[in-house]
Amino acid sequence: MTAASPFAQARAELSPLGFTLLPALPHNLDRPGAGKAPGHFVSGGWSGLSGWSKFLQTAPSSFQQSIWERMEGANVGFLAGTPAGFDAEGNPTKLVALDFDCRDPDAIHQAAAVLQLQALGCGLRNGQAGELGYA
Structure with a gap:
């Protein structure tokens, strides 16, 4: 069995805290955006995740994230401006x-x-x- 991807590890720890995560292209790809740009593994290869900005309005479903968790080598991306937990007074915060x-x-x-x-x-x-x- 292969080790959990950085995305899968981060999701397990950070999603319960309120962070919205997306899979990012693996670091070891020889292409622009490797390690940073939203991406997904389709038809045997990595490509950019088109339409990722829709997740700024509506968080990805648990089902969608479970699919992303199984993508070997998926790096982790944070959606800035989305809910990221709560401050000490219980007010929602944003990343x-x-x-x-x-x-x-x-x-x-x-x-x-x-x-x-x-x-x-x-x-x-x-x-x-x-x-x-x-x-």
Whole structure:
């Protein structure tokens, strides 16, 4: 039996917390968007997941997600702007991520200051082409 895909592992842990997840193309594909773009395995190969934006309005069904879980190598994608659990007072929260594709740390930190990311409780993480701010 093959190991569970990153998508299947993430769904088991994060869906109960309220995150909306989509399968993403595996990292090891030699194509643009590998590891990041929404994708699915159809007819023996990976392709982009057309129409994925409909899940911004209506979450994928448990049935659809169970199909995605069985796609070997599926990476995990988060739908930004969708419900992502609740804050300490029980208010619904939404997932927000800002990706600054910049190699100048000063510019990244200036942008973070202008957007008041730290005041919002956001952190910064190093990415391949800069830093990622997340809340």
